[in-house]
Amino acid sequence: MEKEFKHIQAAHCENGVATSLLRYHGLQFMTEPLAFGMGSGIFYLHIPFLTISNGPAITYRSMPGWIFSRTCTALGVKVKREKFRSEEAAVKFLDQKVKEGVPVGCQVGVFNLPYFPPEYRFHFNAHNLIVYGKENGNYLISDPVMETVTHLSEEDMLKVRFAKGPLAPKGHVYFPEQVGIVTDEMIKKGIIKGIKRSSRDMLHIPGNIGGVSGIKYTAKKIRIWRDKLGPRKAGLYLGQIVRMQEEIGTGGGGFRFLFAAFLEQAHQYVKQDQLLQISEDFTKAGDLWRASAVNMGRIYKGRLNEQKDFDESADLLMQISDIEKQAFIKLSKIKLG
Amino acid sequence: MKKEELPQDESALASMTRELMYVKDKEGKYTTDLSTGWDVKKQALDNAWDDIKERTEEARKAVANGEKSPIYYFMELRIMDFPVLSGYTGFWAFTIKRHMKPNVFKSLSEKKLQIYAKAFDVSVEELKNFKG
16 A cells, blocks of 8 residues: 655754654654754753854754664664765655655755745754655655645756755655654654753863853853944844754744653653753743843844843843753653653 | 644735644544644744844845846845855856856857846846946
8 A cells, every 4th residue: 555645844944854854764652852852952052253144153963864863763764865976866766765665754954945935944954854755747845844845947956956055965865765654652662762962961061152051152242242243233143043053944932842842752651750840941941042042033123233232132042051951951850750 | 732722823825825823622643624824923024024034135236336247136125145146047156156246247249148137037127228
């Protein structure tokens, strides 16, 4: 019997691809928060000296591709990945998979993605979508950030798969190759591993630019931007933080809510009531991330632009860093079986 | 964030989709809901585009004044930076910087111009004849 592919909307593209593909292969328990948590998607890194689109380089997530890989490893799912030098080989491979009826995850650049509104098309090369068929020469696309399915012409597909620049996809495709039987015990182990890994990454990454201390690093920078860059550019920098934080597929606030939802779902597999309390801590962190965005928004809208307004945003980030630090310490200490 | 607090503001994304967000329901449990947009985000994006337009306009003037070659203008127009343009052309950043000098640009081979034209999605003629 042919399996039918079902589109699932997600908050974040890679979680969404992971969830849809694993469910397609019979793992019906999979949800976006579980994929995000088992894959330890939550992270923070402020890369000094580097600017992206003429603003600060901050990421709120682990490396592209890791969420899917880690989640699959935990569940004993074998993943096949291919990157290509030649465009012809990349097209041939994808078409072959389509012919076999296998939905595949594709890494793409969004600059030439026609169904994205022009305002959102930057040179961001780590977007993920699923190709689940082909009709009249158009690829059938399930883009996890969208409410419904869509399609791409062969020409557009090639362009987005071979977008260039940082994180260039090089035609990258990936899909579960072998899915065995997944027991509740495996899910439980995967959840615990995800929690431990996230705690370790956020608390103990060396240096002061990553994890909870990285959030403090950004706070320190915010305090000096106005003097160093002038009010206008400093405002643009804050705007970039908010865009990186709240835009589709990324997320400071959003990711905290997702992590809190993960801990809530984890509780169904790992009976440890503290998980629910710590989930509340992350909800609070998420709310504060959004409050900081509102605060920064007032600055770049030009309503307020005094040093004390920048200090206020920085103070909020310091507070967030402390809350997350305490929450991750609690998480790393509780007994998870 | 509570479900009833989820902003439903206008945004450019509305033409494509609503966004899925994780929010708390009345019982305090996590659920998902869709949002049309958030004003705070829209403003950040609008600001970024104002900045891009300003930079592109400055680049246009620099070409018109003979300070920079069209490569500089098209790089800004296509919202590229050096790592991205390097990726599309295969040229090093310092080579591209050299090609941004009007005198060097004049002596560029047809082959190199073609590489740039392809990266910018314009014809060689458009690239060569852009006067700002």
